[in-house]
């Protein structure tokens with residue numbers, strides 16, 4: 001279970017004339033274990049900043065993040081280490097997350113080596129199991145990122161995120177760069193993995209159809225704030241907020 005309460009982040013930019021951007025303002029939500037919350041909203045509304053705060057890559061100005069009831073907001077890196085494995089992210093661009101100069105095996109092994117997990121043989125067994133789970137041939141292990149397809153790369157990135165046996169996956173528009181036919185396969189895979197492994201998902205997207213199909217609940221963000229949240233079908237069929245209505249209409253007319 002992950003919970004955020006009153007999360008707020010303001011950025012200051014500009015060298016001569018300081019500008020402040022309220023990226024995230026007083027955002028609260030919780031995701032029970034094994035469930036999916038969809039975070040929807042236009043570009044720049046603060047979705048990635050929330051993801052970065054959950055991963056402790058960006059420090060919030062105020063608010064709290066709780067993992068299974070423990071507050072992780074102001075832990076030092078050392079204190080955070082046991083929690084670090086529990087939250088992983090799958091990005092939009094799998095190819096930019098894979099080292100172009102290294103074989104796929106390296107990218108899959110690396111997180112386990114960094115976290116000092118398992119023996120060499122155990123790591124290989126774990127990788128073989130995960131490749132099977134995500135539906136990718138072991139032959140890919142000796143290939144380089146430019147020698148695999150976009151869909152294969154995203155499956156590899158999902159397997160990589162799972163090497164640390166996380167509880168929570170942040171899925172940051174995981175299929176938006178893929179062909180439509182491949183998108184459906186990846187989304188089905190993610191849903192299947194959730195059922196098998198009991199994973200909790202924070203799914204960032206602006207694709208209303210996928211959000212409706214994939215999420216238990218949806219939170220709609222505009223200018224750093226959650227303007228509306230609730231069960232996915234309820235939000236899409238009966239939006240109450242004017243911004244949510246516009247977001248749904250603009251997608252349907254797209």
Ligand SMILES: Nc1ncnc2c1ncn2[C@@H]1O[C@H](COP(=O)(O)OP(=O)(O)OP(=O)(O)O)[C@@H](O)[C@H]1O
Nearest residue numbers: 011012013021023042043044045046047048049050
């Ligand atoms: N490091 C930073 N310094 C200054 N401003 C930032 C920084 N990171 C994000 N912002 C600003 O904060 C706001 C929210 O950005 P964020 O990346 O969270 O939006 P987003 O909803 O994820 O957008 P997208 O869908 O395009 O990825 C934007 O106005 C952005 O320009």
